[in-house]
Amino acid sequence: MTALCLLATACGGDKSKGEGKTLLIAVNAPFSRTPYVGETIADGAGLAAANAVVKTKEGTYRFRIKRYDTGLSASTAVTNVRHAVADGAVAIVDEGTGINATWRIAADAERPIGITYQGGIGLVDPVKRPNVFRIAPTDHGTAFRLAEYLIPKGLRIGLVADDSSYGQEGQKALRQAFASNTDSVAISLTVPAGAPDLAPEVLRARRADATALLVWAEPTTIAGVIAAARGSGWSVPVYTPAAGEDPLVRQQLANHPDWVDGLTFAAGRPTAEVGPAPFLTFQQDYEQRFGVQLVGVKTPDGAQVVQPPDYAMYSYDFVNVLAAAIQRAGGVKDRAKLLAAMNQVSVLGANGDQRGFNENNHEGVVDDDVYFARFEGMTYAPVKDDPLSATLAVIEQRR
Amino acid sequence: MTKRLLVTIGAAFVVAVAPQAAAAQPPVVSLPWPPAVLPGTPPLAPSTAGGFPLSPLFIGKLTCRERVVVGLDDDGTPNAVRVLQTIVVNQLGNYVFAVPAPVRSVLPGPGTESSPGRRQNQILWQGFSPGRRVLAAWADLRPDESVDALPLRVRVATEVAGSPLGPGDKRSGDLQLTLTVENATLVTAKSFTAEPHPVDLAVVLGRIRSAIRRDVYAEGLNIRLLSSTTPVKARVAVPLRVEGTLRFAPGTVQLGTATFDPDRVQLGGARVRDGVVRISSLLDGVQRSRFRIVLRGGATNASTPKLELRVRTGEIPDPVVASQDPRTRLAGTIALELAYARKRQFDMFLASPEQVGPSSTTYVYRTAAAGAPVTPGASSGGGEDHTLGWIVLGLLLVAGVPAAAVMWAHS
Numbered sequence: 052m053t054a055l056c057l058l059a060t061a062c063g064g065d066k067s068k069g070e071g072k073t074l075l076i077a078v079n080a081p082f083s084r085t086p087y088v089g090e091t092i093a094d095g096a097g098l099a100a101a102n103a104v105v106k107t108k109e110g111t112y113r114f115r116i117k118r119y120d121t122g123l124s125a126s127t128a129v130t131n132v133r134h135a136v137a138d139g140a141v142a143i144v145d146e147g148t149g150i151n152a153t154w155r156i157a158a159d160a161e162r163p164i165g166i167t168y169q170g171g172i173g174l175v176d177p178v179k180r181p182n183v184f185r186i187a188p189t190d191h192g193t194a195f196r197l198a199e200y201l202i203p204k205g206l207r208i209g210l211v212a213d214d215s216s217y218g219q220e221g222q223k224a225l226r227q228a229f230a231s232n233t234d235s236v237a238i239s240l241t242v243p244a245g246a247p248d249l250a251p252e253v254l255r256a257r258r259a260d261a262t263a264l265l266v267w268a269e270p271t272t273i274a275g276v277i278a279a280a281r282g283s284g285w286s287v288p289v290y291t292p293a294a295g296e297d298p299l300v301r302q303q304l305a306n307h308p309d310w311v312d313g314l315t316f317a318a319g320r321p322t323a324e325v326g327p328a329p330f331l332t333f334q335q336d337y338e339q340r341f342g343v344q345l346v347g348v349k350t351p352d353g354a355q356v357v358q359p360p361d362y363a364m365y366s367y368d369f370v371n372v373l374a375a376a377i378q379r380a381g382g383v384k385d386r387a388k389l390l391a392a393m394n395q396v397s398v399l400g401a402n403g404d405q406r407g408f409n410e411n412n413h414e415g416v417v418d419d420d421v422y423f424a425r426f427e428g429m430t431y432a433p434v435k436d437d438p439l440s441a442t443l444a445v446i447e448q449r450r
Numbered sequence: 451m452t453k454r455l456l457v458t459i460g461a462a463f464v465v466a467v468a469p470q471a472a473a474a475q476p477p478v479v480s481l482p483w484p485p486a487v488l489p490g491t492p493p494l495a496p497s498t499a500g501g502f503p504l505s506p507l508f509i510g511k512l513t514c515r516e517r518v519v520v521g522l523d524d525d526g527t528p529n530a531v532r533v534l535q536t537i538v539v540n541q542l543g544n545y546v547f548a549v550p551a552p553v554r555s556v557l558p559g560p561g562t563e564s565s566p567g568r569r570q571n572q573i574l575w576q577g578f579s580p581g582r583r584v585l586a587a588w589a590d591l592r593p594d595e596s597v598d599a600l601p602l603r604v605r606v607a608t609e610v611a612g613s614p615l616g617p618g619d620k621r622s623g624d625l626q627l628t629l630t631v632e633n634a635t636l637v638t639a640k641s642f643t644a645e646p647h648p649v650d651l652a653v654v655l656g657r658i659r660s661a662i663r664r665d666v667y668a669e670g671l672n673i674r675l676l677s678s679t680t681p682v683k684a685r686v687a688v689p690l691r692v693e694g695t696l697r698f699a700p701g702t703v704q705l706g707t708a709t710f711d712p713d714r715v716q717l718g719g720a721r722v723r724d725g726v727v728r729i730s731s732l733l734d735g736v737q738r739s740r741f742r743i744v745l746r747g748g749a750t751n752a753s754t755p756k757l758e759l760r761v762r763t764g765e766i767p768d769p770v771v772a773s774q775d776p777r778t779r780l781a782g783t784i785a786l787e788l789a790y791a792r793k794r795q796f797d798m799f800l801a802s803p804e805q806v807g808p809s810s811t812t813y814v815y816r817t818a819a820a821g822a823p824v825t826p827g828a829s830s831g832g833g834e835d836h837t838l839g840w841i842v843l844g845l846l847l848v849a850g851v852p853a854a855a856v857m858w859a860h861s
Contacts, residue, residue: 324507324544395570405576409569409572410567410568411566411567412565417577417578419577438578438581439580
């Protein structure tokens with residue numbers, strides 16, 4: 052009986068719709084707590100799964116996804132991964148919550164996990180966690196790119212992190228990035244995530260003579276910091292990691308659109324040197340399948356603002372890398388071979404970049420690929436004073 | 451009658467005109483194409499490497515420098531091959547490329563501004579260059595797939611008291627050491643001889659010389675011929691400059707004589723207690739493909755010596771002069787072309803992402819126990835080569851200096 056169960060699990064899916072088998076890909080993400088993140092990850096994976104067909108000696112494989120809600124809880128994430136393995140998932144696409152525990156469960160079952168949102172240092176280690184991969188900007192890369200961008204400006208930076216795991220991981224990365232340039236740091240603060248009023252903390256930063264704020268926190272905290280600064284008449288420039296582009300920030304500041312102007316965030320670039328065509332094609336496919344994601348705010352001339360599916364491209368790419376690895380491994384029955392193949396293949400990513408992993412590095416987004424974009428009128432555009440960002444095209448965000 | 455006359459006239463016309471037509475359009479041929487007539491390696495090219503083509507954006511914008519460190523057993527057999535490859539990207543933009551190599555491991559090299567990736571038989575680079583970016587990686591190669599492509603063969607035989615001295619042995623008695631160093635770049639390539647169109651030949655020769663000056667691949671080497679071709683074989687080798695040292699533990703040997711093949715040079719006859727033999731040579735690979743040194747003396751509790759050789763490709767001799775007849779000039783031009791192509795092969799032990807661009811390689815052969823790290827330290831025996839011959843000097847210093855012995859023992 053156990054052998055039969057193992058065999059069913061090893062086959063990793065079910066037969067359906069005529070030819071071949073359908074492999075299950077689990078999406079483990081916080082659908083209930085941060086729906087934008089969860090839905091974006093699931094939709095990106097779903098789009099790739101819908102299009103991928105792998106023909107091997109074992110037969111033809113198609114894919115489907117199943118959503119598992121973590122609610123941003125590590126223990127729920129663990130339970131989800133156990134269920135995903137029991138359900139016969141061939142791989143797990145993960146937002147990142149609880150990875151420190153879930154990776155081992157997946158490793159024991161020889162299942163690859165692909166993190167497509169969180170960038171925390173230590174989540175990915177090709178030696179200690181050979182089944183964990185990531186396609187998302189790392190906190191390390193983002194922090195160093197921010198330091199590289201901001202320090203030459205001669206700013207005295209107030210580093211603000213909230214006490215969420217996202218904020219704390221970011222604070223760790225910022226400490227490393229600014230370690231050899233402490234003169235650039237006016238103050239380093241930790242604020243409570245989701246606090247209704249951050250005016251006292253912002254005032255502390257102002258009194259420390261900060262001339263810029265770098266806020267590594269959840270979207271609500273970022274919005275709170277901006278509101279506190281602008282509400283007190285302080286026009287300090289604000290910089291953030293990718294959380295700054297989360298629609299929630301703009302939604303919370305919708306009554307003061309001008310407060311968003313100038314907000315600059317660092318994120319993985321959505322377009323490559325080949326131009327915006329690959330991303331626009333991906334965006335078109337994505338929107339045809341799932342519809343546009345309205346931010347819920349308007350531009351100064353009244354156009355609806357939509358959120359480009361930039362984070363969706365990471366889960367999309369991961370599923371395509373997985374499919375390429377299955378192709379190379381000749382199927383999914385030999386799990387070890389499939390895991391090894393994950394290190395040997397590349398695919399053309401949704402943004403036109405080569406996407407893949409290798410034996411030394413399980414990061415699918417290189418640190419160089421972090422770019423900077425600045426908001427103006429509720430939409431953002433790549434900055435012009437950074438060599439990489441200056442090469443990137445503007446993605447249309449008006450409807 | 452009329453028909454026969456027409457045929458006769460026609461035949462006469464063909465006979466008269468055909469050679470002129472042939473002369474008007476002599477056949478155009480390419481000089482022997484190096485990838486077709488020379489061995490494929492170096493650069494190393496594992497069969498399953500695959501890779502990414504270099505973006506045209508970077509053509510002419512990359513330079514490559516390599517340092518190949520070869521670990522040698524005491525008898526000169528290579529036991530490890532490690533390569534430090536430094537690629538400088540002089541262009542703004544995204545890069546993604548793979549360097550094929552039989553890698554066991556890949557680590558970031560000194561000064562690198564990005565971390566190398568590793569796949570089966572690949573060193574992987576991906577990132578964004580803000581205008582200039584240094585990419586350096588130490589690659590540990592599988593020796594069995596690398597040593598055959600090395601430019602130099604080394605053999606060392608050390609005997610004390612009439613029997614071979616092995617690793618870890620320490621013995622006293624009469625010493626005889628034979629060091630043989632051989633240029634292994636010589637190959638035979640398919641070539642041809644013919645009567646070349648002199649103007650074309652001059653143009654092609656100019657292109658080859660220009661490519662040599664610019665350290666790039668020579669292209670556009672087509673010429674018209676005024677005669678049919680005759681196949682010939684060409685011997686092609688790369689001149690190698692060899693410099694280095696052979697060191698005995700201080701106080702363990704007294705060198706009496708040193709003889710050399712082919713030059714039979716006497717080494718002073720000095721009696722020494724401690725010795726370093728300095729080696730400086732040019733092995734052109736054709737006229738002189740190897741040298742051998744035989745050292746004799748006395749050993750006191752001696753162990754096998756430590757050898758370190760630094761090898762670089764030398765200048766390619768240009769045999770073409772204007773006073774030569776066209777056939778001789780063609781033969782010289784082909785010899786120059788093939789020798790330069792062969793030199794570029796050894797200047798690129800690992801393939802540069804831009805194979806037609808500038809590249810240089812220094813080989814360091816160093817005695818090291820198998821499995822021991824072949825450290826990427828600075829080369830010894832540096833400086834410029836001053837002679838075309840080879841000179842061996844026994845340095846007889848530091849006799850009886852205990853500190854030197856201690857230092858050596860810990861080196």
